[in-house]
Amino acid sequence: MLYYSIFKFKQMSLSNSEIIDAVQQLCARKKLRFTAVRNNVLRLLLAEKSPCKAYTLLARLQSNKTQPTAIYRALDFLLQHGFAHKIHSQNSYLACRHPRLQHNCYFIICRHCGCVQECCNANATRAIAQTAKQNNFQAPQAFLEILADCKKCASR
Numbered sequence: 001m002l003y004y005s006i007f008k009f010k011q012m013s014l015s016n017s018e019i020i021d022a023v024q025q026l027c028a029r030k031k032l033r034f035t036a037v038r039n040n041v042l043r044l045l046l047a048e049k050s051p052c053k054a055y056t057l058l059a060r061l062q063s064n065k066t067q068p069t070a071i072y073r074a075l076d077f078l079l080q081h082g083f084a085h086k087i088h089s090q091n092s093y094l095a096c097r098h099p100r101l102q103h104n105c106y107f108i109i110c111r112h113c114g115c116v117q118e119c120c121n122a123n124a125t126r127a128i129a130q131t132a133k134q135n136n137f138q139a140p141q142a143f144l145e146i147l148a149d150c151k152k153c154a155s156r
């Protein structure tokens with residue numbers, strides 16, 4: 001519980017440049033290369049207000065003479081290390097707001113306007129682990145996307 005409240009506080013407080021710094025430090029520590037393309041893709045995702053489609057990333061970065069394959073590879077790197085997430089129901093991508101805390105990230109999505117919020121919850125992670133165990137499965141990885149009405153849309 002304490003862990004969750006600390007994480008919630010951090011999630012609220014990190015600015016885009018603090019997130020870039022954190023990812024840079026994590027990559028250095030894990031001996032991962034945070035290349036210019038990876039950095040640019042993450043910056044773009046952070047700058048977007050809503051999750052980004054792959055073709056939007058391509059359109060923005062190709063003007064920089066970056067090859068599509070390099071952009072896709074950079075995106076894969078960010079996803080693989082939890083620095084970015086995929087919203088499967090929208091086929092779109094967004095930056096993780098708390099890269100220092102590696103855990104399963106969950107999302108709540110408005111069924112009307114499509115706005116997305118990270119809603120990571122240690123209790124949900126525990127319940128998923130328990131469910132997997134009860135069914136004799138190990139090391140579950142959950143992609144949880146909850147559809148709901150956001151505050152704005154609900155009050156319309």
Ligand SMILES: [Zn+2]
Binds near residue numbers: 085095097118
């Ligand atoms: Zn995340």
Ligand SMILES: [Zn+2]
Binds near residue numbers: 098106119120
């Ligand atoms: Zn998260």
Ligand SMILES: [Zn+2]
Binds near residue numbers: 113
């Ligand atoms: Zn909405």
